[in-house]
Amino acid sequence: AAGVIQSPRHLIKEKRETATLKCYPIPRHDTVYWYQQGPGQDPQFLISFYEKMQSDKGSIPDRFSAQQFSDYHSELNMSSLELGDSALYFCASSRKRGPRDTQYFGPGTRLTVL
Amino acid sequence: KQEVTQIPAALSVPEGENLVLNCSFTDSAIYNLQWFRQDPGKGLTSLLLIQSSQREQTSGRLNASLDKSSGRSTLYIAASQPGDSATYLCAVLNGSWGKLQFGAGTQVVVTP
Numbered sequence: 001a002a003g004v005i006q007s008p009r010h011l012i013k014e015k016r017e018t019a020t021l022k023c024y025p026i027p028r029h030d031t032v033y034w035y036q037q038g039p040g041q042d043p044q045f046l047i048s049f050y051e052k053m054q055s056d057k058g059s060i061p062d063r064f065s066a067q068q069f070s071d072y073h074s075e076l077n078m079s080s081l082e083l084g085d086s087a088l089y090f091c092a093s094s095r096k097r098g099p100r101d102t103q104y105f106g107p108g109t110r111l112t113v114l
Numbered sequence: 115k116q117e118v119t120q121i122p123a124a125l126s127v128p129e130g131e132n133l134v135l136n137c138s139f140t141d142s143a144i145y146n147l148q149w150f151r152q153d154p155g156k157g158l159t160s161l162l163l164i165q166s167s168q169r170e171q172t173s174g175r176l177n178a179s180l181d182k183s184s185g186r187s188t189l190y191i192a193a194s195q196p197g198d199s200a201t202y203l204c205a206v207l208n209g210s211w212g213k214l215q216f217g218a219g220t221q222v223v224v225t226p
Contacts (some may be wrong), residue, residue: 031212033214041218042203055212056209056212056213058213090157102163103160103212103214104160105157105159105160107156
């Protein structure tokens, strides 16, 4: 079965650089979520989109922005990177906004900021 | 504000023993609860999802129970195997828009 695809899987950047993470949801899934997992921490919700509109926002820094495109893939743009942005970034997708559907997680993008 | 707690933080059992992992949450007004498995440095694999109206879910050797009124969920893994070694996280869905709030996880080691 198709899963959530994230690219790149690994990314190394310098401080103050920018990074773009991509997420391709499971086919026919219309909702995308982004989470950040720091070293030794549990995943923290960043932002979500439903039908290309932002549906919820968590602890996402102003330096980050995201959007969902017409083909439902999503991109997380991160600017002015800081050392503390080093983390595993997960994308998850589900079918239909709402509580009943399981969120399926991608393998994550490991971002290292030097 | 919802808080999700998992106790113990780490657990080591010999192969064949049953595993019992606990998850508690402070706000019982949840929509559902999901259990995940995470291998070191890897992604999250969804194991079971329990809707708020359900009391348990089963999949193979896994059984998860939910007691909303007391704010607890328990994941049982029968006849543990070394391949079950991983970190297990529970996550609750509070709001209608679907953001999950995770516990810190229980790190499980099953020794041969």
